[in-house]
Amino acid sequence: MSATAQLDRSLVENIVRQIVLAQTGAKPAPKAPEPGKPNLVVSISARHCHLTDEHVEVLFGPGAKLIPEKPLYQDGFYAAEQTVMIVGPRRRMLPTVRVLGPTRPHSQVELAFTDSISLGIDAPVRHSGNIKGTPGCVLVGPKGVVELPEGVIRAARHVHMNFDHAAYYGVKNGDLMRLRVESPQCAVVFEDLLVRADKNAKLEVHIDTDEGNACYLDSATKVELTKQDGGCGCKH
Amino acid sequence: MSATAQLDRSLVENIVRQIVLAQTGAKPAPKAPEPGKPNLVVSISARHCHLTDEHVEVLFGPGAKLIPEKPLYQDGFYAAEQTVMIVGPRRRMLPTVRVLGPTRPHSQVELAFTDSISLGIDAPVRHSGNIKGTPGCVLVGPKGVVELPEGVIRAARHVHMNFDHAAYYGVKNGDLMRLRVESPQCAVVFEDLLVRADKNAKLEVHIDTDEGNACYLDSATKVELTKQDGGCGCKH
Numbered sequence: 001m002s003a004t005a006q007l008d009r010s011l012v013e014n015i016v017r018q019i020v021l022a023q024t025g026a027k028p029a030p031k032a033p034e035p036g037k038p039n040l041v042v043s044i045s046a047r048h049c050h051l052t053d054e055h056v057e058v059l060f061g062p063g064a065k066l067i068p069e070k071p072l073y074q075d076g077f078y079a080a081e082q083t084v085m086i087v088g089p090r091r092r093m094l095p096t097v098r099v100l101g102p103t104r105p106h107s108q109v110e111l112a113f114t115d116s117i118s119l120g121i122d123a124p125v126r127h128s129g130n131i132k133g134t135p136g137c138v139l140v141g142p143k144g145v146v147e148l149p150e151g152v153i154r155a156a157r158h159v160h161m162n163f164d165h166a167a168y169y170g171v172k173n174g175d176l177m178r179l180r181v182e183s184p185q186c187a188v189v190f191e192d193l194l195v196r197a198d199k200n201a202k203l204e205v206h207i208d209t210d211e212g213n214a215c216y217l218d219s220a221t222k223v224e225l226t227k228q229d230g231g232c233g234c235k236h
Numbered sequence: 237m238s239a240t241a242q243l244d245r246s247l248v249e250n251i252v253r254q255i256v257l258a259q260t261g262a263k264p265a266p267k268a269p270e271p272g273k274p275n276l277v278v279s280i281s282a283r284h285c286h287l288t289d290e291h292v293e294v295l296f297g298p299g300a301k302l303i304p305e306k307p308l309y310q311d312g313f314y315a316a317e318q319t320v321m322i323v324g325p326r327r328r329m330l331p332t333v334r335v336l337g338p339t340r341p342h343s344q345v346e347l348a349f350t351d352s353i354s355l356g357i358d359a360p361v362r363h364s365g366n367i368k369g370t371p372g373c374v375l376v377g378p379k380g381v382v383e384l385p386e387g388v389i390r391a392a393r394h395v396h397m398n399f400d401h402a403a404y405y406g407v408k409n410g411d412l413m414r415l416r417v418e419s420p421q422c423a424v425v426f427e428d429l430l431v432r433a434d435k436n437a438k439l440e441v442h443i444d445t446d447e448g449n450a451c452y453l454d455s456a457t458k459v460e461l462t463k464q465d466g467g468c469g470c471k472h
Contacts, residue, residue, distance in 0.1 A: 184361065213350050
């Protein structure tokens with residue numbers, strides 16, 4: 001097994017920590033790679049926001065565009081140079097929340113539960129884009145302010161994959177899966193991962209910082225993805 | 237099922253949030269209580285520290301004693317009135333970390349992984365008391381300062397129980413168990429819970445704030461504790 005752990009110790013400065021755990025050649029008893037088994041990447045999405053074109057201009061000035069700083073694992077997506085301040089209802093705030101691009105039809109803020117507690121916002125667990133009736137917040141940029149009436153969520157855990165991956169795991173778009181993360185003294189099985197199958201997606205699980213910290217992802221020795229109604233991946 | 241959720245939104249002010257999930261009369265299809273089944277309490281331990289008598293006097297003044305403010309679920313243990321500031325190696329700090337009593341033979345700081353990242357301390361997962369070779373930190377109180385050479389840990393998840401509970405679950409002191417927390421859209425199975433069996437203990441699982449947030453414990457509809465090498469509690 002080869003494991004690449006990129007842990008940025010500063011949650012404020014870092015957006016997406018990616019732990020790549022190739023599923024081949026596992027230690028201590030190396031196995032031959034299973035033919036056709038896709039490489040599974042588990043990524044931690046730190047708090048971030050998505051913006052509309054209009055909100056980019058309000059926050060960063062007329063004519064402003066998002067400036068890509070770092071590509072994300074999924075092709076075409078990136079962490080932008082820009083950050084915004086998120087202000088909660090009790091004037092608590094998070095000073096530098098990264099904007100991810102490209103822009104979207106609706107602005108949305110994705111927080112871990114720890115973040116939402118510190119902001120005093122009761123963010124519900126939702127899948128991206130499903131923001132109806134969620135709490136709002138205030139976004140503050142260098143050139144202006146946006147008052148979002150809704151859009152603050154805790155992103156529900158999910159897994160991106162293409163249709164070949166879906167066939168490999170025996171799942172389809174909208175199904176639920178289970179991720180087992182084996183870490184010394186703190187193994188965790190995450191249930192309820194929504195399958196988001198798309199022609200051009202890479203195989204990648206997205207969990208948030210709370211989930212990544214609960215299983216100490218950067219110390220993980222093994223990750224296993226299984227169909228929720230199939231085997232659970234536990235040791236028995 | 238009766239569920240009592242006490243969620244204090246301010247992590248700074250609150251030490252131990254306790255979610256009591258009685259295992260009887262579950263909704264939506266109420267069942268008769270299983271005879272002899274013990275009530276399972278799952279508690280979130282927020283960051284805290286334990287001090288020696290000597291360190292209490294250094295930090296709070298000659299002759300100072302811990303003053304109990306709030307009893308914990310385990311008889312004889314309490315959150316003290318006193319708090320300390322924890323300072324990490326890069327002069328980052330947590331201003332008000334609660335002291336738990338009674339005093340102990342060794343001072344020890346227990347952090348969630350999120351806390352240790354914010355402090356810049358690489359706290360290893362350890363069971364309470366097993367602090368040899370762990371990182372240290374500086375404790376600052378109103379009357380003095382203690383430089384701990386070691387003792388900063390991320391407390392490993394564990395379950396307290398008496399010997400009747402151990403017999404019920406078919407486990408003994410030192411065994412490992414598994415806790416499944418069923419929450420809407422974010423169910424989690426925590427493996428590797430160490431059994432700490434003691435004559436006078438109440439049945440109580442201790443997880444940290446990262447773990448509690450990962451499974452959104454205050455929204456939990458069901459908790460199940462099982463022997464690690466037995467059934468996993470997953471839906472299959």
